[in-house]
Amino acid sequence: MTVRINLQHNYFTEKEIILLKNSEFTVSTFKYLSKVEGLKIANSRGYLIVLPFEGLIIWDAIFDDLDLKMKNTFKQPRNGDSIVDSYGAFQFHSGLLANGNPGVEDTHQPHGEFPLSIMDSSFLEINENEITIRSQKEYIKGFGAHYFAEPAVTMTKSSALFDIKMTVKNMSNFDSMPLQYMVHLNYNFIEGSKINQNIPDNAFNLRESVPDHIHPTKEWISYTSELENKKILVNSLDNIQYFYPEIVYFADRLDKLTKVAKFSMVMDNHVAKVAFNTTEFPYLTRWLMYNPDMQVAAFALPATSRSEGYTQAKNAGSLIFLNPQESRHFKVTTGLEGQNKKEVQ
Secondary structure, eight states: OOEEEEOOGGGOOSSOEEEEEOSSOEEEEEEOTTSOEEEEEEOSSEEEEEETTBTTEEEEEEETTEEOBOBOSOSSOOOOSSGGGGOOOSEEEEOSSSOBSOOTTOOSOTTOSOTTOBOSEEEEEEOSSEEEEEEEEEEEOTTSOEEEEEEEEEEETTOSEEEEEEEEEEOOSSOOEEEOOEEEEOBBOOTTOEEEESSOGGGEEEOOOOOTTOOOOHHHHHHHHHHHHHTOOOOBOOOGGGGSSOEEEEEOOGGGTOSEEEEEEEETTEEEEEEEETTTOOEEEEEEEESSSOEEEEEEEEESSOSBOHHHHHHHTOOEEEOTTOEEEEEEEEEEOSOOHHHHO
16 A cells, blocks of 8 residues: 655754654655755665755765765755756756756756756655655746656665656647756765776767866866777776866767666775666766865766757757657666675675
C-alpha cells in the first residue's frame, strides 16, 4: 500500500521536525536561515536533502559517510531568479525552454528558467520499499509557453542509488513548444578519481566555444590544445592544476551507440554511477573544474542536446519540439553502487 502525504508550508520551521519514521526511512522538515524549505529523506545508507518548493533541487547527497556534492561557496540554498543565485546543489533540473550557457544570440538565462522555480505543490509517496517526493509546476505566460512539469526523486530501501525523474507536458491546445533539458549532477571532485563509461572515448569532443564566464589562462590554453590535438578524453582526476578554469566535453547521439548509457566514477574507494536511456537523453556533457572555491566532477550530465544554449541546439537540429498536449518522460539513476563496505567487513 502506498501512502501519500501532501506537504504544506507550515510543516517547515527553523526547528527540524520528524514528519515520518519507520524501520527503514526517516523524513524530516526544516527551514534554512535563507527561508528556503528543506526536506531530509534518510535510509540506512545515508540521506538526501531536497528543496520541495524550489525546483525540487537535491541540495545535499550523503551516502556511506561520503559527501557526493561539489565543493562550493554557498553555505545554504537561496532564493533567486537564476541558478547562479544559488549555485551549490548536488543536482538541479536545467531547462526547460532553454538550457546551458547562452550563446551570443541567446536571451535566456544560464541553464534556463526552471532550476529555481517555485513549485505549486509537493507530496510524498511512501511504501515499504521506497519513498518518492514529487513536485508540480504549471508554467504559463501570456502569448508564451504553457507547460506542466513534475520532477520526482525516488529513494529505495537499503540502497545508495536513487532515481531522478521529470515529466514535461505542453499544455497548449494548438502551439508546439521547445524543450531543452539536462539533469545537472554536480559530483564532488576527489583527486585521483577514475571515470569509466560504456561508450568509446572517441565519442567525446572537447568544447570549442568559450562561455563569457570563462577566463582562459596560458597554461589552460596549452593543456586543452594538447587534449584536442591528441584527442585525449580526461578519465582521471589527476594534475588538478589543469582543471581551472574548467574542462568540458560533449558526447553526441549516444542513442546510436548504446540503448542504456552507463557511467561510473571510482572516488575515495566508492563507485558513483549515472545511468540513463539514450532515447530520452541522446547527448551528454562532462564538466570538470577545480579551484579553491569550486571543485566539481560532473562526469555525466544527461541531456536532450548540447549545453551551449538554445540557438546552438536549434541550429544543430537537436532542439525538441513538443506537440500540443504532448508529454515527455525522463529518468536518471545515480548515487553509489554496491553495498557499504563498512557493513560488509
